[in-house]
Structures are given as structure tokens and as C-alpha cells.
Amino acid sequence: MTIEEPKAPRFEDDALIIETQTTTEVYDAKYLVSALLVFVAKGDGEITSEETAEMLRLVSDHFDLESSQSLELLTQAMTDIAENPDFENLLRELAVLLNEIEKEDVCVMMLKVVAADGRREVDELEKFQRAATIIGISAETLHRAYDRYFEETMT
Numbered sequence: 001m002t003i004e005e006p007k008a009p010r011f012e013d014d015a016l017i018i019e020t021q022t023t024t025e026v027y028d029a030k031y032l033v034s035a036l037l038v039f040v041a042k043g044d045g046e047i048t049s050e051e052t053a054e055m056l057r058l059v060s061d062h063f064d065l066e067s068s069q070s071l072e073l074l075t076q077a078m079t080d081i082a083e084n085p086d087f088e089n090l091l092r093e094l095a096v097l098l099n100e101i102e103k104e105d106v107c108v109m110m111l112k113v114v115a116a117d118g119r120r121e122v123d124e125l126e127k128f129q130r131a132a133t134i135i136g137i138s139a140e141t142l143h144r145a146y147d148r149y150f151e152e153t154m155t
Helices: 029-044 049-063 067-083 087-097 100-115 122-134 139-153
Strands: 010-012 015-019 024-028
Touching: 024 029, 024 087, 029 049, 029 067, 029 087, 029 100, 029 122, 049 067, 049 100, 067 087, 087 122, 100 122, 100 139
Parallel strands: none
Antiparallel strands: 010 015, 015 024
């Protein structure tokens, strides 16, 4: 078995391209959002059915996708997180695809996933904070996201 050396990642339009000698992987903002939601949901070691349902709804609604497409994105993210020990660096690379408004939207979605099963586990909240740091969410954007989350969920 030979170990393939990745080429330098590059961006084309709204996608990050990572190539080796035999494979090419394309990651876009839809994948990034899905991966961040899975990353946070998995923070306490398991993903509940409520969290899965919430992630499906959020990805479908945010990107106007069919449920099957959202499920495919989330499933791919789960597989990648399990198989890639350097997954956080991939998320960091992808972060440049999001502007501040999109980062705020993602932040609100991550908060909804944390709350989906009715338990706010410390591990999930720590993963939420880690995800926010990884993708470079500013303190101001984080504050706006919390305000939006409480406004949307308290009404």
C-alpha cells in the first residue's frame, strides 16, 4: 500500500479542491455546514434521533435541498469525521468559504442542534465553541447568533 501525498488545496469558485495522485475531493459550503453540525452533535459522543432530525431540517431549509440530499451530506460528514484524524484542519480550510452573515447563520444552526435533544451537554457546548473558533467566528458574530437563537426559540 502506498501513501498518497495530497497536493496543495485550492479553491475554485465556492469549492475547496483536495487532490492526491488518484483522487479528487470537492468540498463546498453545504458540506461545511453539514460537517459543522455533525461535529457539534457528536460532541457528547452520540448523535440522538432528535439531533439527526434537526440537522436534516436545518440543512434542507437553509440550502433548499430535498431531505435525501441533506441526508447524503450529513452521512458523508459523519463518515469523514470518523475516518479523518485531521478533520478540524479541513474545516479550517473550508471556513474561508463563509462570510460573516453565513457564519452567524451557521452559529444559530449549531445552537439549535445542541438544544435539539432537550439536553445541553457540556461536551456539546465545548464542541460548539471549538467549531466557532475553527471557522473564525468573531465575538460580535457569536453574540448576534445567540441573540437570534433566543429570539427565534423563545417566540
